[in-house]
Amino acid sequence: MKPVSKQFDNIPTTVFAVFSALANKHGAVNLGQGFPDTDGPEWIREIAAKELISGSNQYPPMFGTPDLRAAVAEANKRFYGLDVDPHTEVLVTSGATEALLDCCNALINDGDEVIILEPFYDSYPQQVIAAGGKPVFVRLNAPYFAVTEEALRAAFSDKTKAIMLNSPMNPAGKVFSRDELEIIAKLVLEFDAYAICDEVYEHLLFDGEQHIPLMALGGMRDRCIRIGSAGKTFSLTGWKIGYITAAPNLLKPIAAAHQFTTFTTPPNLQAAIAAGLRANDDYFAALVSDMDKGRQYLADGLAKLGFDILPCKGTYFLTCDFTAIANKVDFKGSDYEFCEWLTEYAKVTAIPMSAFYSTDNETPPQNLIRFCFAKKHAVLAQALENLASLD
Ligand code: PMP
Numbered sequence: 174m175k176p177v178s179k180q181f182d183n184i185p186t187t188v189f190a191v192f193s194a195l196a197n198k199h200g201a202v203n204l205g206q207g208f209p210d211t212d213g214p215e216w217i218r219e220i221a222a223k224e225l226i227s228g229s230n231q232y233p234p235m236f237g238t239p240d241l242r243a244a245v246a247e248a249n250k251r252f253y254g255l256d257v258d259p260h261t262e263v264l265v266t267s268g269a270t271e272a273l274l275d276c277c278n279a280l281i282n283d284g285d286e287v288i289i290l291e292p293f294y295d296s297y298p299q300q301v302i303a304a305g306g307k308p309v310f311v312r313l314n315a316p317y318f319a320v321t322e323e324a325l326r327a328a329f330s331d332k333t334k335a336i337m338l339n340s341p342m343n344p345a346g347k348v349f350s351r352d353e354l355e356i357i358a359k360l361v362l363e364f365d366a367y368a369i370c371d372e373v374y375e376h377l378l379f380d381g382e383q384h385i386p387l388m389a390l391g392g393m394r395d396r397c398i399r400i401g402s403a404g405k406t407f408s409l410t411g412w413k414i415g416y417i418t419a420a421p422n423l424l425k426p427i428a429a430a431h432q433f434t435t436f437t438t439p440p441n442l443q444a445a446i447a448a449g450l451r452a453n454d455d456y457f458a459a460l461v462s463d464m465d466k467g468r469q470y471l472a473d474g475l476a477k478l479g480f481d482i483l484p485c486k487g488t489y490f491l492t493c494d495f496t497a498i499a500n501k502v503d504f505k506g507s508d509y510e511f512c513e514w515l516t517e518y519a520k521v522t523a524i525p526m527s528a529f530y531s532t533d534n535e536t537p538p539q540n541l542i543r544f545c546f547a548k549k550h551a552v553l554a555q556a557l558e559n560l561a562s563l564d
């Protein structure tokens with residue numbers, strides 16, 4: 174028989190699915206795959222339920238319902254002072270994952286280079302390659318994952334079509350500073366490139382950090398594509414509602430890609446998320462303070478057990494160096510093997526950080542793992558109790 178696609182033949186299952194299955198197999202507390210274990214607000218879910226019965230269940234408009242597009246434009250103004258035309262600058266997608274693929278398909282021609290910062294969200298390289306592009310990796314190093322102009326400039330060239338920027342950054346928990354964003358903006362302008370800005374964690378920042386969309390910086394309004402996700406903003410990851418904000422000339426080809434990918438997204442969920450985006454400030458403050466409790470509790474507990482906790486200013490995730498624990502229990506192996514071992518023997522699942530790096534040029538770090546803290550207190554407490562049994 175003829176071979177199937179070279180790109181997807183022999184591609185392993187994502188690390189999240191693999192470790193969730195392993196956690197199930199061993200009855201481990203799953204702090205691997207990133208999702209909250211408490212569903213988002215009931216009033217938002219009620220709107221979706223009511224709309225399912227009394228609203229339309231046929232194809233909504235391809236760009237998204239007018240109500241949700243208006244709500245996305247309003248949110249851009251309310252949170253970042255961005256003036257956005259809901260008719261020409263907003264597109265609703267089936268999750269940020271689809272949005273990212275649409276952007277790659279819309280921007281990339283064969284051989285175009287796309288800069289991806291490591292550690293990266295796992296879909297980026299495959300999506301760039303699927304669109305005919307060539308990923309160019311720039312490694313950011315623990316513990317601060319800082320961007321320097323020198324390192325970034327070395328990756329930019331005339332072939333650079335775009336940079337993918339994820340702030341706050343999964344898995345590092347890093348929030349890009351204004352200075353770092355300025356460096357990125359400068360190079361994007363200098364090399365006539367675009368920025369695909371994955372801002373799914375835009376409402377999950379801690380320690381008083383403020384989210385700054387790259388789009389809000391000088392010269393960036395027409396070069397950035399800003400992607401949000403209701404999954405993260407409303408703790409409804411199974412809904413897969415994403416939204417793109419971009420200048421009309423960029424949104425047009427992105428919508429063209431979207432129409433042949435999913436075309437539309439469930440109308441009842443769009444109605445509910447439109448209301449969600451208009452929630453009062455208390456909702457957004459409570460989201461952060463609830464998550465922050467988990468972050469601090471898990472960080473303190475892991476530190477007491479001997480994990481070295483890297484700074485975390487945003488997202489659902491804590492990155493930890495496990496070298497001291499490995500030494501204590503005489504474990505010799507990779508981060509991947511350590512996560513397998515931890516799942517089987519400590520009954521706690523984390524994600525090996527090497528999964529978020531390319532192996533093209535350099536070996537990924539082997540001493541870091543990622544824990545998700547978007548969990549109930551009792552679940553985090555159980556995880557810490559299980560890990561304490563390693564003593
Ligand atoms: N980007 C990042 C950085 C993520 O962590 C995730 C989520 N899991 C996504 C994109 C995908 O978001 P969605 O579930 O809306 O497709």
Ligand code: GLN
Binds near residue numbers: 187190
């Ligand atoms: N974004 C989530 C994470 O980083 C997982 C989403 C998925 O399983 N594809 O854990």
